[in-house]
Amino acid sequence: MTKPADQWKWQELEPGFVITNPGNASEYKTGDWKSEHPVWDEKLCIRCGLCYGFCPDMAVRQKASGYFEGDYNYCKGCGICAHECPTGAISMKEGRE
Amino acid sequence: MTESAKKKVGIEVSLAVAEAVKQCDADVISAYPITPQTHIVEHLSELVANGELDAEFIPVESEHSAMSVCAGSSAAGARTFTATASQGLALMAEIVYCVSALRLPIVMVVANRSLNSPLSIWNDHGDVMMVRDSGWVQIFVENGQEAYDHIFWCFRVGEDRKVMHPVMLNMDGFIVTHVVEPIEFWSQEMVKKFLPPFQPLHRLHPDKPVTMGAFGPPEIFTECKVAQEHALVSCMPVIEKAWDELYEVCGRKYSAVEKYRADDAKTLLVTMGCLGETARVAIDELREAGEEVGLVSLRLWRPFPFSQFKAAVKNAENLIVIDRAVVFGGVGGPVALELKAALYSEAKRPRITNFIAGLASRDVQPEDFKQMFARAKKKLADGRDDEFEIYGVRG
Numbered sequence: 001m002t003k004p005a006d007q008w009k010w011q012e013l014e015p016g017f018v019i020t021n022p023g024n025a026s027e028y029k030t031g032d033w034k035s036e037h038p039v040w041d042e043k044l045c046i047r048c049g050l051c052y053g054f055c056p057d058m059a060v061r062q063k064a065s066g067y068f069e070g071d072y073n074y075c076k077g078c079g080i081c082a083h084e085c086p087t088g089a090i091s092m093k094e095g096r097e
Numbered sequence: 098m099t100e101s102a103k104k105k106v107g108i109e110v111s112l113a114v115a116e117a118v119k120q121c122d123a124d125v126i127s128a129y130p131i132t133p134q135t136h137i138v139e140h141l142s143e144l145v146a147n148g149e150l151d152a153e154f155i156p157v158e159s160e161h162s163a164m165s166v167c168a169g170s171s172a173a174g175a176r177t178f179t180a181t182a183s184q185g186l187a188l189m190a191e192i193v194y195c196v197s198a199l200r201l202p203i204v205m206v207v208a209n210r211s212l213n214s215p216l217s218i219w220n221d222h223g224d225v226m227m228v229r230d231s232g233w234v235q236i237f238v239e240n241g242q243e244a245y246d247h248i249f250w251c252f253r254v255g256e257d258r259k260v261m262h263p264v265m266l267n268m269d270g271f272i273v274t275h276v277v278e279p280i281e282f283w284s285q286e287m288v289k290k291f292l293p294p295f296q297p298l299h300r301l302h303p304d305k306p307v308t309m310g311a312f313g314p315p316e317i318f319t320e321c322k323v324a325q326e327h328a329l330v331s332c333m334p335v336i337e338k339a340w341d342e343l344y345e346v347c348g349r350k351y352s353a354v355e356k357y358r359a360d361d362a363k364t365l366l367v368t369m370g371c372l373g374e375t376a377r378v379a380i381d382e383l384r385e386a387g388e389e390v391g392l393v394s395l396r397l398w399r400p401f402p403f404s405q406f407k408a409a410v411k412n413a414e415n416l417i418v419i420d421r422a423v424v425f426g427g428v429g430g431p432v433a434l435e436l437k438a439a440l441y442s443e444a445k446r447p448r449i450t451n452f453i454a455g456l457a458s459r460d461v462q463p464e465d466f467k468q469m470f471a472r473a474k475k476k477l478a479d480g481r482d483d484e485f486e487i488y489g490v491r492g
Binding site: 004005006008009010011013014015016017018019020022023 | 198199200201261298299306307308309311313314316317320321323324327328
């Protein structure tokens with residue numbers, strides 16, 4: 001997609017809605033589905049990586065410091081990371097971030 | 098099959114249709130046999146097996162798979178044909194809707210048959226009305242010659258770069274499909290003149306990858322549907338042009354709305370499919386009895402030919418619409434509903450009486466049309482023309 005989905009006029013669409021430049025799924029940010037987003041408290045985090053491992057959408061990344069953060073472009077806000085965190089370091093906050 | 102034009106051959110219409118598909122040099126045929134479509138694909142499988150037609154014949158385990166194979170082969174750039182009826186069309190309906198949005202010019206014959214239950218293998222239009230809104234170009238034929246001629250027309254129209262839509266040819270099951278008729282075959286020179294090779298705009302090929310059938314989020318789905326609707330309605334000039342070209346090639350003139358003794362008629366019968374042929378006989382007899390009656394037979398069903406239809410009925414005071422399908426819980430048969438909607442905004446519009454007849458091949462003879470004409474007259478006099486009637490029912 002050369003521009004976001006909400007900016008196309010109907011006259012500009014390719015017949016059959018064919019996408020002529022495939023491999024552009026990475027341009028589509030699916031993170032806007034969420035209603036909550038996870039926030040990490042590094043005072044409680046023990047860097048065990050369970051949040052990273054349990055995330056079903058590979059939307060948790062490890063920073064150079066060893067602590068973790070959410071990739072909000074793709075995080076769906078499911079809350080599995082917060083549920084699994086053994087120290088309660090992750091809390092779900094309202095909004096998409 | 099004969100190469101000499103103008104010579105008529107007595108042949109079962111299903112076989113003639115299969116021969117036309119062969120003459121179009123179809124690349125892929127995928128189908129599941131179902132009455133009354135069977136003879137068409139059976140004959141095509143023979144033509145492929147004995148080397149007369151160089152095509153892939155892909156037998157499948159269901160009609161859902163048949164149309165799925167057709168989607169893939171058409172997307173790969175192959176000229177693709179299938180045929181079905183009734184329950185088979187119901188089973189493939191999901192993919193029927195997909196391929197029109199994907200603009201894949203598959204040609205499908207529907208040998209029109211009732212939908213269960215009760216189980217019926219016989220003819221009416223219950224099956225095609227189920228996919229009325231599927232976005233295909235949809236036409237009806239009245240006899241074998243029309244069916245044969247329109248196979249070429251379907252590929253010609255569907256594959257045109259300004260169209261790129263699947264095309265559905267409806268022919269009444271048994272009453273047209275299984276009858277032996279004298280058919281005037283086209284020579285291959287005629288086919289070559291009329292039908293250029295299929296040149297798809299996009300096709301699945303490893304050298305130039307494209308994505309077909311991607312998902313459309315709410316932000317773009319509406320724009321997609323507007324584009325699809327615009328594309329189908331915009332087919333009309335090519336549809337008309339292809340009938341003109343067909344006339345130049347074979348000398349038979351077809352049009353979106355066929356008329357018979359209609360121009361000076363006060364009352365017009367309106368039919369779709371083979372009922373029109375019988376209605377003509379009744380009209381001749383009614384004319385002899387002094388009635389000012391004529392016929393409008395709809396050939397093009399989608400995109401609906403609004404302007405052609407309005408022009409055809411502009412002088413009529415009454416329309417008697419004979420439907421061959423029931424709209425359960427609705428206010429009439431599908432054709433009558435369409436015509437009422439089409440004429441609603443006209444300042445001068447005819448009164449419309451609606452009969453549903455010929456369900457599951459129940460015979461509709463010239464006498465029945467005369468009966469319906471008489472009943473319509475009475476309904477109009479009684480001011481009860483708004484009520485639709487299922488004709489000839491016991492009880």
